[in-house]
Amino acid sequence: MDTQKLKKYHLHIYHARQCDPKKCTGKKMARFDLARLFDKVQKIPRGSILLDPMAEKALSPADRNEQNITVLDCSWETVEEVFPQLLRLQLKHRALPYLVAANPVNFGRPFKLNSVEAFAAALYILGNKEQAEEILSKFNWGHTFLEVNKEPLEDYSKAKDSKDIIRIQGEYI
Numbered sequence: 001m002d003t004q005k006l007k008k009y010h011l012h013i014y015h016a017r018q019c020d021p022k023k024c025t026g027k028k029m030a031r032f033d034l035a036r037l038f039d040k041v042q043k044i045p046r047g048s049i050l051l052d053p054m055a056e057k058a059l060s061p062a063d064r065n066e067q068n069i070t071v072l073d074c075s076w077e078t079v080e081e082v083f084p085q086l087l088r089l090q091l092k093h094r095a096l097p098y099l100v101a102a103n104p105v106n107f108g109r110p111f112k113l114n115s116v117e118a119f120a121a122a123l124y125i126l127g128n129k130e131q132a133e134e135i136l137s138k139f140n141w142g143h144t145f146l147e148v149n150k151e152p153l154e155d156y157s158k159a160k161d162s163k164d165i166i167r168i169q170g171e172y173i
């Protein structure tokens with residue numbers, strides 16, 4: 001039996017206050033104490049992984065040594081404007097590879113994950129499937145995200161590095 005304790009990641013949400021608070025998955029995560037939510041850029045931990053859909057580098061198991069993962073909870077209409085503004089901070093910008101959203105707003109759309117899906121995908125790829133399941137369990141559609149993406153997520157979690165992730169992604173697109 002594997003008795004090794006899984007590394008739990010610290011989850012942070014920089015909240016740009018652009019969403020409907022009733023539908024915001026980041027706010028719900030914070031209510032359940034599953035992530036820390038703030039609205040000041042300065043509060044993003046230095047050196048954190050920043051999940052950035054426009055990043056050049058893909059997240060991979062090679063990023064496993066990091067402690068902190070940050071999501072920018074903003075409207076999809078402003079991502080092209082907001083993410084470049086964060087380049088001056090010393091963060092590790094990482095894009096998630098091909099995965100399909102399972103949330104009611106963007107169901108079936110590739111790459112366009114909401115905040116909790118993005119965290120769950122990152123946790124799975126970094127090797128903590130349990131923490132991914134834990135955060136998704138607060139949403140009634142949450143388990144669907146892992147079901148529809150099971151195969152790619154398993155493959156991505158076994159990748160060596162970012163290049164390997166891109167190679168695997170090519171098998172799914």
Ligand SMILES: C[S@@+](CC[C@H](N)C(=O)[O-])C[C@H]1O[C@@H](n2cnc3c(N)ncnc32)[C@H](O)[C@@H]1O
Nearest residue numbers: 024025051052053071072074096113114115118
């Ligand atoms: C644009 S916000 C939308 C949040 C949504 N309003 C909610 O309630 O969850 C989603 C965030 O998740 C992360 N994200 C989503 N898809 C991603 C991808 N393909 N690659 C990297 N990060 C991604 C980014 O930090 C992105 O800003």
